[in-house]
Amino acid sequence: MLEQFKEQFEKRGYExxxxxxxxxxxxxSQHKSVLGLAPTGSGKTVAFILPILGEVVPGDGSQILILSPSQELAMQTTSVIRDWAKSYDVKVLALTGGANVKRQMEQLRKRPEIIIGTPGRVLNLVEDRKLKLHLMQTIIIDEADDLLAGETLETVRNTVEQAPADVQLGFFSATETPILHELPKWFGQEVETFDVRLIDDTQGQVAHDLLQISPKKRVESLKKLSTMENFRALVFFNQMSTLKYVVSRFRHEHVAFAELTSDARQVQREKALKDFRLGRVKLLLTTDVAARGLDIPKLPAVVNFDLPSTPNTYVHRAGRTGRMGEPGLVVSMGDDHDLRDFRHQMAKSDYEYKRVYFFKKALVERIPDQPKARVEASTTNSTSTPTGRETHKGAERAKREPYSSAKVVETPIKKKGHKKHQKNKGMRKKRREQSDKV
Structure with missing residues (x-):
């Protein structure tokens, strides 16, 4: 690795x-097209920018294009690259959906050397001839397993076709999908694969906990988790409707939280991330699309409010915590049936799961035994009180239920209508006396 990069690594505290x-x-560095597979949080952004940064010629137009699946990841990548490109006198521009397109077009007139953007916005600008790719040297497809799926695949391919035929391609992902083994077929280039997932040592110790809870009690359980000391979590939902329901509940119950959704304005999304990163809120409610690739330093936990639908989705969610050697926690909520299906789905993974319980503002593997119930009535003389027999039964029940900490206090059972008989008896006597007088 080049000497100047080693110096920058040392300045940033990397060993x-x-x-x-x-x-x-x-x-x-040799301009080869590559596929890089590495765990989340292993420094893939720096991995693809360092080899090509030295080849950029300042003032020579747009030469590097990086495609990201979300606005947040594009802005995060832009920040990282600007930091590393400070000494190269090159301009870095972010082109994301949701931002002011007229302002972006004005910035494009300055001919930035490096462009980071979301596929839809980039292709729109290309088709409108506001962004020209004829000078592109390298195109990076970040989070390739996501971008090369569904309709986005065609968007990416159409964008690449606007660049020179010999453009260098870089595909980076944390998980494998079938299309990543067919890249030459889809992009017409030989692509060399570098898979370091088994030798990477950047991941910290992450606990994978299963919290059995019924669907109706998940909102309350999420509130309880937020009361734990030093707890802060990225909370994932499968459906936007479920997320919005929890948002309405939390607002009504005055719970401190933030939401990060794809339908929110960019200003709102930036504020949500800022509040969460600064610790102003403990819970950031989000979806897989909005949170894809996010890097939140020293994130303590991830909560799966809804269990992920695929193993790859779980990998990406879990990868938000335990980054760069930091410890982490993943809590997955579901009922007995859901958790059983989840274990079966993840059977081939290397993760070790354990069942946990919420007890006294902490997650524990077992709930400690509670004191035996105290019996607050004498059982030596069952005839000394009208409820002596019932109290004796209560004592026997307390012996059989050692986990109950409630006091056994029996109350007399009142018989309905027992005073009514006495009242009627008095009335009959009064009527007899009246009849005698007559």
């Missing part, structure tokens, strides 16, 4: 480059 950074540096 050494990560496995993916070392693996792809040489081939990318």
């Amino acid at each position: 050494k480059p990560t496995a993916i950074q070392e693996a792809v540096f040489e081939p990318m």
Whole structure:
């Protein structure tokens, strides 16, 4: 690795480059197209920008294009690249949906050398001839397993076709999908694969907990989790409707939280992330689309309010915590049936799951035994009180239920209508006396 990069690594507190950074540096420096597979949080952004940054010519137009699946990831990547490109005198521009397109077009007139954007916005600007790709040297497809799926695949391919035929391609992902083995077929280039997932050592110790809870009690359980000391979590939902329901409940119950959704304005999304990163709120409610690839330093926990639908989705969610050697926690909520299906779905993964319970503002593997119930009535003389027999039964029940901490206090059972008989008896006597007088 180049000497100036080693100096920058040391300035940022890194002891050494990560496995993916070392693996792809040489081939990318030689302008080869690559597929890099590495765990989330292993420094993939730095891995693909360092080898190509030295090849950028200031003032020579747009030469590097990086495609990201979400606005947040695009802005995060932009921030990282600007930091590393400070000494190269190059301009870095973000082109994301939701931002002011006229302002972006004005920035494009300055001919930025590096562009980071979301596929839809980038292709729209290309088709409107506001962004020209004829000078592109390298195109990076970040989170490739996501971008090369569904309709986005065609958007990415149409964008790449606007660049020179010999453009260098870089595909980076944390998980494998079938299309990643067919890249030459879809993009017409040979792509060399570098998979460092088994040798990467950037992941910290992450606990994977299963919290059995019925659907009706999940909102209350999420509130309880937020009361734990030093707890802060990215909370994932499968459906926007469920997320909105929890939002309405939390607002009504005055729970401090933030929401990060794809339908929110960019200003709102930036504020939500800022509040969460600064610890102003403990819970950030989001979806897989909105939170894809997010890097939140030292994030303590991830909560699966809804269990993920695929193993790859779980990998990406879990990868938000335990990054760069930090400890982490993943809590997955579901009823007995849901958790059983989830275990079956994740059977081939390397994760170890354990069942946990919420007890005294903490997650524990077992709830400690509680004191035996005290019996507050004498059982030596059952005839000394009208409820002596019932109290004796209560004592026996307390012996059989050692986990109950409630006091056994029996009350007399009142018989309905027992005073009514006495009242009627008096009335009959009065009527007899009146009849005698007559």
